[in-house]
Amino acid sequence: MVEQTDARAIAMGRWWRFKVRGLDCQNEVRLLKEVLVPLVGDEQRLSFQPKHGFLDIDVEAGIGVEAVIAAVSTTGMTAELLTANAFTEDKAEAGGCSSCSGEPTPVEQMLPDRPDSVIFKIQGMDCGDEVAVLKREVGPIVGLGNLSFDLINGRMSIAGASDALHHTEILKAVERTGMRAELWKEGVNSAGAQAEQRRRRIQAALTIASGVLVVAGFAIHARASGLAAVLHESLAREAHPPLLAMLAYSLAILSAVRYVAPKAVLAARRLRPDMNLLMIVAVAGALGIGQWFEAATVAFFFALALALEAWSLGRARRAVAALMDIAPDSARIRDAAGVEKDVPVADVAVGTQVIVPPGGKIPLDGRVVAGTSAVDQAPITGESVPVTVAQGATVFAGTINGMGAIEIVTTRPASDTTLARIVRMVGEAQSKRAPTEQWVERFARIYTPVVMALALAVFLVPPLLLGGSSAAWFYQALVLLVIACPCALVISTPVSIVAGLTGAARQGVLVKGGVHLETPARITAIAMDKTGTLTLGRPKVIELIPLGGRDELELLAVAAAIEARSEHPIARAILDAAAERGVDVVPAKAVTALPGKGVVGAIDGREAWVGSPGYLGERLGDAGDDALAVQLHRIAAAGLTGIIVGEAKSVIGLIAVGDAMRPEARQIVAQLHELGIAQIVMLTGDSRAPAEAIARETGVDEVHAELLPEQKVEAIERLVAQHNLVAMVGDGVNDAPAMARSGLGIAMGAIGSDAAIETADIALMQDDLSRLPWLIRHSRATLAVIRQNIGFSLTVKLVFAGLTLLGMASLWGAIAADVGASLLVVLNGMRLVGRDQRVR
Known part of the structure; x- marks a missing residue:
């Protein structure tokens, strides 16, 4: 809850400034306008900066702070007034636009500093269903708007949960879901991580045991009753399976539902049916009509699906973690007395002299003070040609020294190297969900209840209206419930997104969110700075x-x-x-x-x-x-x-x-035209003669020279009016206002540049313009994979839904198809990790 603040708040200008969590794009802007315009009376009293999550409201509108916060909360977003310190930081992040104009900045009410978000590591969070369950249990305690989830890294972030009492309530709420939580801090290995590994090993062992027991029960059953009797589709079974087969089937079911049952019980208690409950109902229903083999098979295949989801997420996590593993754990330092010793990189202070032997990995960011060598920067930038370094040159953690010994003085601690920042931003990017991912989640929320209603209709309508067998149609209703499982659909998209993000990072392209990974595929115009971009x-x-x-x-x-x-x-x-x-x-x-x-x-x-x-x-x-x-x-x-x-x-x-x-500039511009970019425009502050000369040489369509920063913004606005989506490519500092106004800001040569990495939506880490067409192709490939996964998942479900309505589907066949679809879409998505520079 936000405290009452009107009595002590002071408006120091004409505007209140709010930080809105969830304000990422124009869709959210439209939602906010719908609820706020009726309160303020005029759209001109509102100002939005989606790129930075800012909402400014004219003080003279007469709307109270609490009314704004309440109105914003109805959209699923949350708003808070910025403190003076937070406003200063956010203004700097936004590129200092207010200082460019010379106008007084919108100023906020003075509130006490809000505590930072608290992050919990969640054991057992492997699927979108678990996220939904956590929202239902933890949301009422902390406020749904304060919750955010990183499914790939298994983390839950809560804004404002600072006191110990809050933590205890949160931990208990998570335990009610059948999962476990613990406080997480970056760089700290916890006992919970080991417990999570044990849980995964136990889950894998139980899944394997369930499969073995299903096979054993089937063998005993087939030997006693005959293969046809076990597999035939008729429900008129002459007898139950032998006792030994029933025991094997029972043990298979118990092994399979070990991690499903607690979640199903919670769903039943909360009257919020999810797929865990649906699976338990399907298994129980199959047992109730004597389908022991199919009940055990359904339980096993569902457990296998959960294990596959956990495996796919684990592989995605390892792909991200592999970025950090390229840096060595220790560094050889020379202390003040001239003594050399090996110490952990975390203990190396800034300004320490580090010795890097020939062929060794550079442990920390630093500046060369002695020696000459060639350094392979491919682990950071994707550049295949080693870079020559000598005294005064900058080197980066994780890069590989050549045949010459060098000595460096560290310029950053281990937690803040260029590599560490890249890893953090790749992790953060995953939580910024892509439009397709958001669509899939919304679709799944509607899809599951619809199919449940359809399953109920399949059970009731034929026997009542057509005189069909209740037992037979009950069985078909169970089949429909099984095939309704949206996990394959839901999990395939985030796995594809994180694979695409990781694949881009491996090529020296840092994409700050799934939303920005999809955007390059839709670009129709590109504006480029001249100096340092085309030249x-x-x-x-x-x-x-x-x-x-x-x-x-x-x-x-x-x-x-x-x-x-x-x-x-x-x-x-x-x-x-x-x-x-x-x-x-x-x-x-x-x-x-x-x-x-x-x-x-x-x-x-x-x-x-x-x-x-x-x-x-x-x-x-x-x-x-x-x-x-x-x-x-x-x-x-x-x-x-x-x-x-x-x-x-x-x-x-x-x-x-x-x-x-740039030697490659003409070829790159030609490639961009081939990719369907309708217009490529040069925006530069340089004089017209050199700008036009470079434009003629490169094949750029249009030139705007001698521009001030605000004139570049005006040029971008004109392009935006003509094209669906415009990207701005620049150095990430001088071009920040134009980048902010464009649909997609891309920074060139961002390696080692804090400002460039922070400003742009996408940072090309090395000075390589060829990454730009590669980025567009990679974005289109990612979208293609996502569409393939969604289309394939839905096709499988529609086919089995049709077979069910025709009475031709079986439980074990439905779950096998769903598991197969899950595995195939995950493997298809993981292909994006390995796309390299040569792929066109």
Whole structure:
């Protein structure tokens, strides 16, 4: 409950700001408008930021805080006013948009800080049915809006459950469901985890025992009565199975329902029938009409289905955990006394010197302070080519050192490395359910009661209206209840989503939620920043124009000698070009920098200089020729910077420097067009000439240059008005407002960048534009797998429902088909983990 606060709350501006849990997209915005507009009187008094979960309400609307909270709660979401500290953090997360505008920010009422969410590890939560049961038991205690679940990782999060009394009530409520709960903290191994493993082993052993006992009972039964007598469809059995067979069947049923019965009893007590209760009813009904073999088979197959669901979730959990396992558990450090020793990575403080031997894994994020090597960053970025590192380079935990020993100084603790953040965000992403997943859950809630009603009709209508056998139609009603089980349908989608998320992470693509995993498949337009996205983001020598009988190597040698001591970006570009061409650079002497003009020095006693076009007139007066002016004009028209190199009073050549296009950019743009992206637009703050030059080279459809951040947002809004879904690709920092306005924000080169990882919906961890078309193909493949799974699951159920109505289905056949469908859709979904960069 939210306390009464009007008496002590102070409105420090025109707006209240609420944080709304569950506000993720425009669907929720529409729901909130439906309940809030009648209260405030005008839609203009409301403002929404779904990407960040913000709801702003004009204070002058006259609506009370409690009325807002109550209205929001009717939509299934929860709202709370932000404290001053929380508002500051959320504003920063939103990209600081309020500061961009210069307007006063919407300010909230002052409330006491709300405690952080408490997370429980739930033993036995393997299916959507268990989640539904937990909502019914725990929801009344803590408030349904405060509950959230991570099915893949088996965790339940409760907002505001801080005191010990609350914890005791929660634990008791979970125990009533037949499951167990314990407090969970990241990085802490608990006894509950071991108990969960024991439970899974016992469940697997009981399932195997049930199957063996069914086979044993069937063998005894068949030997005594004949195979046809056991398998025939008629209900007019001449006798019960032999006592020994009945004992085997009974033990098989007891083994199978060990973990089902407690949940079924709870469902019966609460008058909330679920699949556990339906299975128990089906087994009991089969026993009541003498179908011992089929009762045991149904029980075994249902237990097998539960075991398969637990196995599939376990495999998905292991796939996520494998991301973290790539980092070593210990690090070799050198202490202040110079002594080397191995210590657990969790005990290594920031600023510690760590030694990484050749071929070893880098244990923590850090900065190289000694040595040179090539580092394989594929575990983090998916990049197949090792990256050369030397003093000053940044390295990341989990990457693999090459043949050179290096020493690093750690820059992050083990709990906050780039790898650890990726793992956390993959885990968090699973809880942000995709639209398809939400649809499946809503469908299952309607589907199960409908089938129950249909099963009742199958039992009652034929005997009453058609004079059929009550026992025969009761049997068919039981078959319909069995095939109604929606677990295969419900579990296949989250498993496919987490497999898709994990597969993307393995390729260096961090997707922050199932909703964002599905979105790329529907993109029809893409806006891209230029610098660092379509281009390399750093100056590079594009063209060498030697004059006066010199060649390119001589031109580079003079320019590099003058710039050898400079750290200017253009100087670095010239030195890089010299290194690539094998030029032996001998630094010039008596080097003097002329700010804004150029650099002058001496080479072998001769004066040499490198300068801007403006310096040319000062240096040569009117001696410059027209041919030189034509070349400079051509370079400027191409959006490049012209650098003049000379000796004494003569010019020996020109160097054209610019932000070079990525080598793969043209091919990537072409691939995006082939994938059906109707419009690719460049949005850049750079001048028009270089922007248009890059656009011509890459094949971009439209260019908007010399834009301020707010103008990029306006350009995105125009695109949104023309297309169903627009993505914005940028660096995740400068382009944050445009990313927030677009339907999907994608950050380029986010490895090591906190801001980029936090801002974007999807982060391409390495500087590889080829991940963009791969992401679209991966998103479409994920949607295809989900549709295949849903279609297959529903087809199996419809076929057996039809056979049931025709009186041609059997209990054991129905449950076998359902288990087979569960296994096939899970295996189909897990294929997404292994999709690699080469898959088109």
